[in-house]
Amino acid sequence: MPNKLNQTQTPGNVSQPLNLKKDGGDIKRKKVRNPHSLHPVMNSIVSIFLGVFTFMCVFPFLYVIIISFTSEESIVRNGFQIIPSEWSMDAYNYLWGVKEQLLGSYGITIIVTVVGTVISVLMISFYAYAISRPQFKYRRFFTMLAFFTMLFSGGLVPTYIVVTQFLGLKNTIWALILPLVMNAFYIIIMRTFFMKSVSESILESARIDGASEWRIFFQIVFPLSLPGIATIALFSTLGYWNDWFTALLYIDNPKLVPLQALLMKIEANLEFMRQNVEVGLMQQSLFDTLPQESAKMAMVVIATLPIAVSYPFFQKYFISGLTIGGVKE
Amino acid sequence: MKKRFTILLALLLSIGTILAACSSKEGSSSEKDGKDGKPYEIKWYTIGTPQKDTDKVFEEVNKYLKEEINATVKMTQIDWGDWDQKSQVMINSGEAMDIIFTNGSKYVQNAQKGAFVALDEMLEKEGKELKDALDPALLEGVKIDGSIYGIPANKEAARQTVYTFNKRLVDKYGFDVSTVKTLEDLEPMLKVIKENESGVTPMATFKAYLPYDYIFNNEMPFAFPFEGGNDQVINQFESDLTMQTYKTMHSYYKAGYLKEDAATSKDSWPMDVENWFVRMGDSQPYADLLWSRSAKYDVVSVPAEQPVTINDSVSGSIQAISATSKNPKKAMEFLNLLNTDPYLRNLVDKGLEGVHYEKNADGMITDLPARIESYNIPTYSIGNFFTLYLYETDPTDKWEQFKLFNDSASAAPTLGFHFNNAPVRSEIAAITNISKEFYPALATGSVDPEEYLPKYNKKLKEAGIDKVLEEIQKQYDEWKKEQ
Numbered sequence: 001m002p003n004k005l006n007q008t009q010t011p012g013n014v015s016q017p018l019n020l021k022k023d024g025g026d027i028k029r030k031k032v033r034n035p036h037s038l039h040p041v042m043n044s045i046v047s048i049f050l051g052v053f054t055f056m057c058v059f060p061f062l063y064v065i066i067i068s069f070t071s072e073e074s075i076v077r078n079g080f081q082i083i084p085s086e087w088s089m090d091a092y093n094y095l096w097g098v099k100e101q102l103l104g105s106y107g108i109t110i111i112v113t114v115v116g117t118v119i120s121v122l123m124i125s126f127y128a129y130a131i132s133r134p135q136f137k138y139r140r141f142f143t144m145l146a147f148f149t150m151l152f153s154g155g156l157v158p159t160y161i162v163v164t165q166f167l168g169l170k171n172t173i174w175a176l177i178l179p180l181v182m183n184a185f186y187i188i189i190m191r192t193f194f195m196k197s198v199s200e201s202i203l204e205s206a207r208i209d210g211a212s213e214w215r216i217f218f219q220i221v222f223p224l225s226l227p228g229i230a231t232i233a234l235f236s237t238l239g240y241w242n243d244w245f246t247a248l249l250y251i252d253n254p255k256l257v258p259l260q261a262l263l264m265k266i267e268a269n270l271e272f273m274r275q276n277v278e279v280g281l282m283q284q285s286l287f288d289t290l291p292q293e294s295a296k297m298a299m300v301v302i303a304t305l306p307i308a309v310s311y312p313f314f315q316k317y318f319i320s321g322l323t324i325g326g327v328k329e
Numbered sequence: 330m331k332k333r334f335t336i337l338l339a340l341l342l343s344i345g346t347i348l349a350a351c352s353s354k355e356g357s358s359s360e361k362d363g364k365d366g367k368p369y370e371i372k373w374y375t376i377g378t379p380q381k382d383t384d385k386v387f388e389e390v391n392k393y394l395k396e397e398i399n400a401t402v403k404m405t406q407i408d409w410g411d412w413d414q415k416s417q418v419m420i421n422s423g424e425a426m427d428i429i430f431t432n433g434s435k436y437v438q439n440a441q442k443g444a445f446v447a448l449d450e451m452l453e454k455e456g457k458e459l460k461d462a463l464d465p466a467l468l469e470g471v472k473i474d475g476s477i478y479g480i481p482a483n484k485e486a487a488r489q490t491v492y493t494f495n496k497r498l499v500d501k502y503g504f505d506v507s508t509v510k511t512l513e514d515l516e517p518m519l520k521v522i523k524e525n526e527s528g529v530t531p532m533a534t535f536k537a538y539l540p541y542d543y544i545f546n547n548e549m550p551f552a553f554p555f556e557g558g559n560d561q562v563i564n565q566f567e568s569d570l571t572m573q574t575y576k577t578m579h580s581y582y583k584a585g586y587l588k589e590d591a592a593t594s595k596d597s598w599p600m601d602v603e604n605w606f607v608r609m610g611d612s613q614p615y616a617d618l619l620w621s622r623s624a625k626y627d628v629v630s631v632p633a634e635q636p637v638t639i640n641d642s643v644s645g646s647i648q649a650i651s652a653t654s655k656n657p658k659k660a661m662e663f664l665n666l667l668n669t670d671p672y673l674r675n676l677v678d679k680g681l682e683g684v685h686y687e688k689n690a691d692g693m694i695t696d697l698p699a700r701i702e703s704y705n706i707p708t709y710s711i712g713n714f715f716t717l718y719l720y721e722t723d724p725t726d727k728w729e730q731f732k733l734f735n736d737s738a739s740a741a742p743t744l745g746f747h748f749n750n751a752p753v754r755s756e757i758a759a760i761t762n763i764s765k766e767f768y769p770a771l772a773t774g775s776v777d778p779e780e781y782l783p784k785y786n787k788k789l790k791e792a793g794i795d796k797v798l799e800e801i802q803k804q805y806d807e808w809k810k811e812q
Contacts, residue, residue, distance in 0.1 A: 269410040
């Protein structure tokens with residue numbers, strides 16, 4: 001790795017590293033050290049720091065996985081342990097038992113995430129593109145309009161009234177998608193991005209060549225702005241995947257409950273049970289169906305894993321998109 | 330280019346118009362229902378996890394209701410944990426619905442806000458039988474400013490706090506639990522358990538019991554003493570009794586009878602894990618039987634107080650008619666039937682005979698697996714207990730015992746009094762925060778009351794407790810005069 005860096009970044013010393021390989025002399029190499037690379041001591045300090053930091057980020061998730069494989073008995077007796085006194089697959093057996101609900105919720109989450117992200121990205125970039133164009137007469141008004149909603153919002157109850165009574169979305173899948181489609185903050189980001197990265201002269205030349213507005217947007221502006229679009233697409237994918245609150249408000253039908261809302265429900269039910277012990281004691285069967293601590297963790301694992309696993313793949317495009325944006329001009 | 334945009338704009342506008350047209354049509358059609366001939370659909374929101382077989386059961390329910398009162402019911406259950414937030418949003422947004430479950434302070438607040446229909450008149454006409462069936466103490470307890478705004482479930486109307494013991498350990502060491510009257514009486518037993526049973530925590534974390542009738546709840550410093558016929562509201566944390574009790578609790582804590590994290594722990598001490606010796610809970614007739622069954626080992630209880638009817642115990646489960654109901658009378662007719670007609674009550678609660686339960690020759694029932702799996706309805710939230718079929722494992726005099734229990738209870742000083750906190754809202758907010766800080770630590774004995782009780786009271790004084798006590802007293806006296 002350091003050799004490679006030497007070769008690419010300091011063209012003046014091309015012959016040196018080749019010699020080094022033959023001699024294998026480390027002392028010489030120190031003298032011709034690349035001035036841009038880190039000092040070895042510093043390098044190891046940084047590496048250790050980053051290593052510890054990474055471990056701290058990953059550890060809670062590993063812990064969750066371990067707990068999900070712990071037997072319930074051992075959790076009650078000893079609490080959470082890093083190496084449990086008794087392992088068990090019960091939690092995953094439980095999840096297998098409720099696979100219908102789980103798969104259904106998975107389906108809903110995936111549909112909502114995919115459809116939602118596509119609509120969201122289109123709507124946000126349409127709006128942002130329009131207000132980024134100097135030819136658009138009312139762009140100040142519409143910018144203010146979007147900006148205004150960032151400072152003041154209608155609040156929970158009016159939003160609920162609009163969605164359920166005015167739009168009639170209650171208990172439909174659109175109730176999970178539409179409320180999150182527009183986001184004023186992303187609009188402002190995209191507007192700035194369009195203004196910075198798409199110069200007026202490109203658009204003008206396209207216009208001279210006779211391209212329509214649609215064609216200009218989809219064939220010129222869109223490809224040029226991919227890094228920005230990738231960013232808001234990623235944000236809104238995460239937003240849709242992790243959203244549970246809209247489901248709490250607008251969905252009564254158990255068949256339309258997305259995965260994260262299902263998790264939240266279980267958590268909230270357990271909390272309810274804690275606070276209202278007497279209800280549970282009088283009719284034990286009501287809460288017998290609730291999962292135990294380990295099963296909860298197992299649900300977290302299966303709800304997080306898909307997005308965690310697929311993230312590195314997205315990340316590749318995401319980063320390359322960003323670099324293109326950085327290198328340009 | 331311009332043309333295309335114009336077309337798009339026109340398209341968008343027309344979609345909007347179509348959507349608007351759709352929604353308005355829906356509104357008008359539901360209003361028409363029930364006026365002439367057509368059965369009215371009653372929208373009913375209640376608590377509990379949504380069940381798979383709800384539609385199946387309600388098909389049967391609706392068949393019956395169409396004949397009886399020319400109505401149908403659409404029951405929607407909202408999950409336990411979602412209930413508070415969701416029902417509040419629905420009420421605040423004025424969503425069209427007929428019947429909604431409510432309880433405790435939520436009931437009081439929403440009734441004061443005008444979210445529910447006052448039922449007094451309807452209880453004389455449509456709900457006559459219902460009124461006769463209900464325990465009068467229950468109706469007294471749900472009155473707000475003289476009117477009834479919801480139908481309480483006719484069940485145990487009183488509260489009785491008990492100490493519950495693990496019977497195996499009681500027998501093993503030959504304890505005589507019947508001598509236990511107060512917290513102090515537990516001491517010798519706890520000591521033995523602590524010394525001899527290593528895997529057992531002597532006390533499953535609980536907050537020390539104090540004999541007061543609370544205006545809000547046990548952690549707020551506003552209460553009437555149960556005994557002495559006192560009409561004076563006090564701060565119970567200033568009394569000698571409280572100091573005495575908390576001192577005892579603190580000595581138990583120091584002796585290691587409670588878990589160290591007692592003040593902050595959220596552990597619910599599930600019954601089926603046998604790692605405790607004594608706990609505290611609210612009882613009802615044959616509670617030991619129920620608890621033993623769910624614990625799968627025997628437990629035995631001794632009362633810590635005489636049964637007493639308080640606001641909380643009567644408002645634990647209420648079905649109210651929403652102010653947004655288009656046909657409150659029909660809703661009342663349904664509630665009347667639900668609480669007085671054994672067939673309907675059991676159908677809604679237990680499901681279909683032969684599918685969800687089986688009946689034997691004596692008229693007693695057993696749950697089939699389908700009832701637990703796909704029609705598990707919370708009995709307490711629906712209504713009248715006294716018309717329910719008994720389970721084969723139930724004692725035959727179960728409901729008689731419930732009646733006796735209710736009759737034996739004495740009424741608390743504040744039964745039917747609901748404090749309106751509007752004039753002192755900011756003081757109460759401050760006091761709530763202070764109480765959240767001190768109460769759990771004091772009531773579990775985690776801190777020394779000699780030091781912390783005076784501190785607590787001093788902070789309460791600074792937060793304006795005197796003003797709140799005065800306001801409570803004023804409202805209470807006014808209410809008392811009207812009685």
